[in-house]
Amino acid sequence: MLLHEKMETFPFSNSEKTVINYMLEEKVRIKKQTIKEIAAKNHTAPSTLIRIAKKLNFSGWNDFRDAYLDEVSYLNEHFKDVDANFPFTDRDDFSSIASKLMHLNNEAVQDTNHLIDQTNLYRAVKLLEKTEDIYIFATSGNLLIAQDFQLKMSRIKKKVSICTTEGEQLFAASNLRKDSCAIVISYSGETNSVIKLAEILYLNHVPIISITSIGESSLGKLANIQLRISTREKLYSKIANFAVNASICYLLDVLYGCFFSLHYQKNLNYKLAVADMVESNRTSTSDIIDEKRKRMTDD
Known part of the structure; x- marks a missing residue:
């Protein structure tokens, strides 16, 4: 709140x-x-x-x-010229809708960047570095966004687990050890199922990184580290979660980017070596994105 x-x-x-x-x-x-x-x-x-x-x-x-x-x-600050809940109307043509959604996404990212507490960001990244067992808890569309973060981390040999089976998250939370780490995503920070699993994590002394809105929330009180997302949307009265999704995606990208930077050259060398081995058969007719064409030109 x-x-x-x-x-x-x-x-x-x-x-x-x-x-x-x-x-x-x-x-x-x-x-x-x-x-x-x-x-x-x-x-x-x-x-x-x-x-x-x-x-x-x-x-x-x-x-x-x-x-x-x-x-x-x-x-x-921000969102002065766009409504996060209703960024376009029935009078807008497709071109106008595209432009307004671009503006909304830009505002959401800038808004989120403004909310980043550098101390909490550093603490979160260092916690991820020292933890072998990282688990993400979220609901609905937030799970899909979290899967992209999971994929990025897996490609630099950092395991991140996500429970996507409804009703199993509480069991997964109960099974985590105190040397694990949990990232809990909830816009309101008040979703009953999320609070229940956060309470389990708290009682089991599992460090919690919360990704939630500004203000006081039940999730925030249980978290060890709080990262804030753009807080402009209503819970239900809106066209879609445009701003919230953009905000969560950006914040997870920031976490990944900062984590990657801790061992930049090592992560880069590994990622490029594996990509060259498993994706070398990918081609394109575009000189811009086709790497084989670029190599032939360089030679």
């Missing part, structure tokens, strides 16, 4: 709600206002603002204010 959503739904007192409504209305303008100024404008005491922060599980007013401003800043 996003912080501003929690602010809107939390059962505050009347005086506290007045402050919350003021914050939601003023947004970034509260950055230059002191706690005393905000309290005075809402005819209350600074202690009311501190109490609000505590109720929302922050250590104090400054931490709460900074988290709120960070979220406002994120929501104000």
Whole structure:
């Protein structure tokens, strides 16, 4: 749940709600206002603002204010000219739809890049490096995206497992040892089946890398490392998961790319050697992509 959503739904007192409504209305303008100024404008005491922060599980007013401003800043960036839920309408022709979806994908990738915490990314990649048994848990279309990551990793001799059989993921989670690693993908971070398996992993001391939306979630609380994806789509009211899919795909590509870079030359040499052995019979009439034609020209 996003912080501003929690602010809107939390059962505050009347005086506290007045402050919350003021914050939601003023947004970034509260950055230059002191706690005393905000309290005075809402005819209350600074202690009311501190109490609000505590109720929302922050250590104090400054931490709460900074988290709120960070979220406002994120929501104000990108996606200004495109609706992630309905990127095109029935009035758009095919060319317009293609253009708008290109713009949506670009926005989703930029949005995701902005959310990358470099410390968490480093920790995630190093965890993958030292772990022999990597398992990905996801549902529906996210499983298909995860399979591409699995394929990439397998081609540099790094085993990644995915359970695609419905109802078996809980058993797979139960069987993982604490020296394993789990990547758990969930947009909301609140899917019942995902939370159940994450709880099993947590109790078994299996490190969890969560890939989920911004804000507080049950999955995020259980994860050792959190990686954030673009958070612009509604859960159901949309044409398709265009932005979420682009975001997850990009983030998994970043994980793969960074993992590859840890032993760049070794991975490159191995991948090219194997590809040359198993794919050398592939040809094309295009000089751009046909490698045999390129070699003959170079010779």
